[in-house]
Amino acid sequence: MQIFGYCVYQIYFHPLSKYPGPLSSKLTSFRAAYHAWTEDQHLDIWRCHQKYGPIVRYRPDYVSFNTVEAYKDIYSGDTTTKPRVYEHLQRQHASILTLRDNKAHTVRRRLLGHGLTSTAVTDMEPRMLRHVRNFCHALGAGLDTTSSEKGAWGSPLEMADWCSYLTFDIMVDIVFGVSGNLLVDPSQRSIVEDIGISSKRAFVLINAPLLYLGRMDRKLFPGSVSSRRRFLRLVDELVARSTSLSAEEKSRAIVHRLLAGRDAEANGGIPVMQSLVSDATTLTVAGMLGHHFSTNLALINHTTTGFDTTAPALSATFFYLSRSPSIYNRLVTEIRQRFSSPDEIKQGELLNSCTYLRACIDETLRITPPVATALFREVLPGGELIDGHVVPAGYHAGTSAYSIHHRVDYFHLPKEYIPERWLNPSGTRGGVHNPAAYIPFLRGPRSCLGRSLAYWELLVTVAMVLWEFDFRAVDGSEAGVGGGDSMSSMPGRNNSGEYQLFDRGTCGRVGPVLQFRRRI
Numbered sequence: 001m002q003i004f005g006y007c008v009y010q011i012y013f014h015p016l017s018k019y020p021g022p023l024s025s026k027l028t029s030f031r032a033a034y035h036a037w038t039e040d041q042h043l044d045i046w047r048c049h050q051k052y053g054p055i056v057r058y059r060p061d062y063v064s065f066n067t068v069e070a071y072k073d074i075y076s077g078d079t080t081t082k083p084r085v086y087e088h089l090q091r092q093h094a095s096i097l098t099l100r101d102n103k104a105h106t107v108r109r110r111l112l113g114h115g116l117t118s119t120a121v122t123d124m125e126p127r128m129l130r131h132v133r134n135f136c137h138a139l140g141a142g143l144d145t146t147s148s149e150k151g152a153w154g155s156p157l158e159m160a161d162w163c164s165y166l167t168f169d170i171m172v173d174i175v176f177g178v179s180g181n182l183l184v185d186p187s188q189r190s191i192v193e194d195i196g197i198s199s200k201r202a203f204v205l206i207n208a209p210l211l212y213l214g215r216m217d218r219k220l221f222p223g224s225v226s227s228r229r230r231f232l233r234l235v236d237e238l239v240a241r242s243t244s245l246s247a248e249e250k251s252r253a254i255v256h257r258l259l260a261g262r263d264a265e266a267n268g269g270i271p272v273m274q275s276l277v278s279d280a281t282t283l284t285v286a287g288m289l290g291h292h293f294s295t296n297l298a299l300i301n302h303t304t305t306g307f308d309t310t311a312p313a314l315s316a317t318f319f320y321l322s323r324s325p326s327i328y329n330r331l332v333t334e335i336r337q338r339f340s341s342p343d344e345i346k347q348g349e350l351l352n353s354c355t356y357l358r359a360c361i362d363e364t365l366r367i368t369p370p371v372a373t374a375l376f377r378e379v380l381p382g383g384e385l386i387d388g389h390v391v392p393a394g395y396h397a398g399t400s401a402y403s404i405h406h407r408v409d410y411f412h413l414p415k416e417y418i419p420e421r422w423l424n425p426s427g428t429r430g431g432v433h434n435p436a437a438y439i440p441f442l443r444g445p446r447s448c449l450g451r452s453l454a455y456w457e458l459l460v461t462v463a464m465v466l467w468e469f470d471f472r473a474v475d476g477s478e479a480g481v482g483g484g485d486s487m488s489s490m491p492g493r494n495n496s497g498e499y500q501l502f503d504r505g506t507c508g509r510v511g512p513v514l515q516f517r518r519r520i
């Protein structure tokens, strides 16, 4: 009887009952949790929007909106915040990603933002370039061993892995000032998988917080708990290594700049602790920052799963280029004409003038947004009017980048990779093109702080690789790795031309498998 009463209430009398959606979603969070588990929640939300329209009740307490107007309402002001469930994701202290208090978030964002401005990216460039060169070195390993082999294709490489190693090494270097070394030393590489596995657990928990009861999550995800522990141990180790750097080395690491900034902020602008003075303070504060950064690092670095962003964008770009000869050739021509040597490939006018390169990156982030899912927000007291619809306080609303980027009335031929749409929307294969619906980095006060850094990594790495190498997809059984399976009955998973994301909050991915040769 109680169950019957609960169902009647959810379907007819609940404050969100007027919004359409699958019956199962109105009653429980099971569907959302299930698709978090099967790593296709972004596709399920997209399919629901195809069926029910731009507003879908996707969980009993959550409405997914798929319009430009709605996401402006949800993400632009201070009438929403991060949902309470995010608190479970932090170890002791809230990270910038989990902070619920909007004022505290603004302060934290200001502090962290100093280390990630485009000027800061210029300062960090020489160190980041070292890692991009290591990446190219790894791709070219084994090539040109004898002059007779010059021009021969190398062994197949799994690009998802190599892109993860690159972005991990860059982030560890600029955040902690120490070396992550995954590109050159295979011994620690399992860490990217650990990050992925632990992210999957976190994502399922966000969607089904009931699993926290009696710590059921630990029983359901035993492997992921140990993966997370290993990852956090690594972060603590990095923090410890970072604290023993010289003063000059510390000045280049974001974590230390943040410490100085944090003190200044807390002391009316007087930086009382410009260096880390005692081991006790160091370990406590740095450990805390380690956890703070663990979320951000996880956001960036992943192998097959999870909180990863730049790496999947990079491997997706290689995927699309390897499958589109005309796009590949146009881009190769732009890069090789623009730069006369790889040393010229760095931030500046020449790189900015590579408009086709930028269009390819933007198109990757549109069709394959690394944060594909809806980053849902909790409505604060007073409620909120979202695209003309009332969502009362305490309930959740969000917009999924994958869904809105695939709206046919915002982007013509949304399932196709067409960089030209960013150059001349009304030109080649022209059709509707609505840049206001483009939200890979989100917009508003919680938008991505690492945008400049991410663009640097993507533009410079792709340019450097194309300057040095030709590449192609392998033949045979691995040719399609990374794309959808045309035999799949699941819309979204059956598009062989679209790089597949495995949604775990950010995303996992595999492939493409490519071969390289020195450019001819």
Ligand code: HEM
Pocket: 096, 097, 109, 112, 116, 296, 299, 300, 309, 310, 313, 369, 370, 371, 375, 440, 441, 442, 445, 446, 447, 448, 449, 450, 451, 453, 454
């Ligand atoms: C293509 C690459 C990237 C994409 C698509 C991306 C996307 C996003 C998105 C969608 C958010 C909002 C998350 C939320 O509200 O929960 C975010 C936040 C954030 N991102 Fe990125 N990101 C990328 C790369 C980076 C990089 C390289 C960094 C460098 C540290 C970074 C640092 C951050 C930080 C610190 C936040 C939190 C901002 C805040 O809450 O104020 N991101 N990112």
